[in-house]
Amino acid sequence: MTIRSWDIFCTVVDNFGDIGVCWRLARQLAQEHGHAVRLWVDDLHSFARLAPEINPASPLQQLAGVEVRPWQPGTDKDFPVEADFAPHDVVVEAFACDLPFALLQRMAAAPRKPVWLNLEYLSAEDWVGEHHRMTSPHPRLPLVKHFFFPGFAHDTGGLLREALLGAQRDAFVSSPAAQSALWHRLGVQPVAGALRVSLFAYANPMLPALLAQWRDGAEPVQCLVPQGLAAQQVAQWLGTSITVGEPGQHGNLTLNVIPFVRQERFDDLLWACDVNFVRGEDSLVRALWAARPLVWHIYPQDDEAHRVKLDAWLARFSRIGVAGETAAAMTGLCHAWNGYEDYRDPARQQAAWAAFRAQLPALATGVDHWQRQLQHLGDLAANMVSFCEAQSRNSGTILG
Ligand code: TRH
16 A cells, blocks of 8 residues: 655744755655655745745745645644645644644544654654654544654664765765855855865854854864854854855954855755754754764753753764764864853863864764764655555555
């Protein structure tokens, strides 16, 4: 029995991660699996930052083989839009968003009930494997929800990774023309011999100290900052505005603010840099696939809950077989970058960058090794397809 169609529901809580993951998943299901995908998004303005063709005012549009529809979580007001609306073979509520009750009723009443998945946030914690694929019956309707967890271990759903990603990366890395085209698009003049760093981050108390360290250091550093929170902080540090296409030279530091690019083009930036500072969830995964040293600014949560997640991820990195000082350099800079108390002192922050810089070749080898291992988990989209096909076979809910 085959799965052929998907409804994916996304609410944009904050920033770009929710829509970033949903849009990537939707494209992959449509393009690599040939499935029909309807992507429901509550904030088309945020979506348009990742995919500029999106018209925020449109009630129905097609992009990259995906049907895009607006919706309002937690209300039946605008749902369902057509009287003959029928849910697709799989209904995904991304990150526990609140599906309209009218939709759940349609799902329960369908002659072949859809497979219902809650796609969870990414975490490297050990408990994820125990909760992956767990079920939860609806309290009133004859429906069962399945929890699907992305992750870094064999007992999880793995990570999103397009089938052609490795080949695209290799082609980019070996093509000076593709690299020149990137710099042209970004309005950047590459500085020969400089350490090239991309910096995608939330506002970060350590940023001024790091910029000063690069400015005053012996090595030329070119730092590329996408428009957004970190770019605003850079402007504050400089005490002046900084615009795309106009680099700032400060001692040994060249600063470029670069445009926020469409999602398919974000990888080029990561592939072209020696070190990538990334944040949240989706850009972390992309930086891993880029196989370059990376520094993770994790999405802050109440009660410092994110620190447990960060430390679980760092612990996994330290277990892949890197030397103790390499793992320590990664942990030190990530702790400093995420505001751990031990690193509030600027001298310790500077030492954290210096240790990371000294370990750069070993970090590059380690991250490359890790991303090769992670590819063995299979990619999240394909794992979701297999899981749903097995569910539909077992329950006989969907005709083949
Ligand atoms: O934007 P984020 O901080 O999103 C966050 C996290 O996902 C977090 O876990 C979640 O809880 C919170 O949102 C609500 O970081 P993230 O996940 O990396 O998403 C950024 C997306 O933006 C990613 O898909 C890459 C994309 N991007 C572009 O398309 N172009 C760009 O120029 C840049 C810098 C990013």
